[in-house]
Amino acid sequence: KELHSLEQLKVLKLYLPEVKLLDESFLKEMTRLSSTQFRFIVGRHLRRIMSRLPREVEVKFERWNRCLKYVNGEDIPTEVIELLQHTTAFFLDRHSSVTTLSEFGIDSLKNLKLFILAECNKTQTIVDGGKFFKESHDNRDKDEEKVLESLDYLSVHYMKSLMSIWIGPIRKCCLCNLKSLTLQTCPQLTIIFTLDLLGNLNVLEELVIDDCPAIESLVSQESPSEHKLLASASIYFLPKLKKLSLHYLPKLV
Known part of the structure; x- marks a missing residue:
């Protein structure tokens, strides 16, 4: 029975061990079911006896109404990119090749509210602005320059x-x-943080950094002008911060 005929469907939970199950017809049905909550796991998902992630992280993920967990991926399939456009919470778990979230493209990330990244051993940076804004320039769409504007929660573990x-x-x-x-x-x-990034985080309420032993500074001071700006008493950063937790940062000065 096709999904669109399930008129009373409120919640859809699926485990899809292979990306090819996200075929064109399935993705079209998802477009029609714009009010349906979903929780999808895509990729081979082997349950662990004990997860390294804090339990509260996964609980927070499951609270969102349109959740996608992509597990043990080896590439970035078009099908996953298309499904991301309908997703509010994205959990990228143990991807073997992705180097930055930017590889998923601007369009696919517009609606994200929560992003969890765990054990992706090739990832070197979360966002590569050069890739995003080159894509935006090529498309001549200024609205697309607002990268991750909707994101509320970013949680990064064992990277x-x-x-x-x-x-x-x-x-x-x-x-x-x-x-x-x-x-x-x-x-x-x-x-x-870079100073430009720090200047955007005016509503950040919680900053938790744990077991990152190489951190030498929270804020980049790449030039004398940046150092002077950071030291200025008239400049205020993170005005909404309510919780700051720093644990095992032996090089922090």
């Missing part, structure tokens, strides 16, 4: 190659609604 949150140019509205940022066990991460 052994992660070196930065954002590289390249950043526009004014990028990540401007982010309320919570968690970074756990990222051994190569040395700096959290």
Whole structure:
């Protein structure tokens, strides 16, 4: 029975071990079911006896009404990119090749409210602004420059190659609604914010950094002008911050 004939369908939960099950007809049905909640796991999902992720992270993920968990991926299929356009919570778990979230494209990330990234060993940065804004320039669509404008929660765990949150140019509205940022066990991460990124985080309420032993500074001071700006008493950053948790950052000065 086709999905569109299920007129009273409120919640749809599916485990799809192979990406090819997200065929064209299925994706069209998802477009029609715009009011239906869904929770999809795509990819081979082997349950662990004990997960390394804090339980509250997965609980928070499951609270959202349109959730996609992509597990053990080896590439970035078009089908996943299309499904992301209907998704509010995205959990990228143990992807073997992705180096940055930017590889999923601007359009697919517009509606994201929550993003969890865990054990993606090739990922070096969360966002590459150069890739995003080149794509936006090519498409001549200025609205697309508002990268991750809707994102409320960003949670990053056990990322052994992660070196930065954002590289390249950043526009004014990028990540401007982010309320919570968690970074756990990222051994190569040395700096959290650039000044441009920090200036966008005016509604950030929670910052949790745990077991990131290479961090030397929370904010990049790449030039004397940036250092002077950061030291200025007239400049205020993170005005809404309510919770700051820093644990095992031995190089932080």
